[in-house]
Amino acid sequence: MSRWRPPSAASSHLITRSGLLKLKDELDELWRIRRPEVVAAITAAAAEGDRSENAEYIYRKKQLREIDHRVRYLSKRIPDLHAADTLPADLTAIWFGASFTVEDEDGSVHEYRIVGADEIDSSRGWISIDSPFARAALKTRVDEEFEVVTPGGIRRCIVCAIRYEAP
Structure with a gap:
């Protein structure tokens, strides 16, 4: 081997x-x-x-x-x-640095924040911009649905809220 x-x-x-x-x-x-x-x-x-x-x-x-x-x-x-020390022009969509809340098909609610690969912290819900979940969530807005392929199958989420922290 x-x-x-x-x-x-x-x-x-x-x-x-x-x-x-x-x-x-x-x-x-x-x-x-x-x-x-x-x-x-x-x-x-x-x-x-x-x-x-x-x-x-x-x-x-x-x-x-x-x-x-x-x-x-x-x-x-x-x-x-x-x-990335400036806010995106469109604050109504998910971009780098966004904190957002999603609801799964089963009704469970999760909060995530898209950060760089060196800042990942799963206990705080910080996910890498390079992750499949973050890539699927990019550009979506409140009340829009996105889906991501996971090892357990396709996961569908609805965006409930989006917010950005001031730089």
């Missing part, structure tokens, strides 16, 4: 202004605060002697690799992002 996997689809470069600031703050914290702390801990653990059996040293090296990986990702990703 091969370990090769096809490359994943490129995500869009849109992000909300608050999401971009959050990523920049994370990069700054990783680089200025967390990384120096871990490097100091590695130095202290290395001074204890045999590194091959030193659990603290091994753990901290792994932690440093994870921090460096995230720093490298953020350093490459942040310059490519485009913050």
Whole structure:
């Protein structure tokens, strides 16, 4: 069995202004605060002697690799992002940054917000602009129906409300 996997689809470069600031703050914290702390801990653990059996040293090296990986990702990703900091011209339709409420066929009501791929938070109902559900919801208005193909079958939703947060 091969370990090769096809490359994943490129995500869009849109992000909300608050999401971009959050990523920049994370990069700054990783680089200025967390990384120096871990490097100091590695130095202290290395001074204890045999590194091959030193659990603290091994753990901290792994932690440093994870921090460096995230720093490298953020350093490459942040310059490519485009913050959508203006409201769309048509506030009656669903566009990037919209929070909207839908009602399913079974009567259940759900709330979603369309955000960038780096801001996804399923517990808050934040979905990626690249997701099939968001793509199906784009351009729909209140009282309009849209459908999206899911693994469980076709899901039909009616838009109940749309709102936008001020940038």
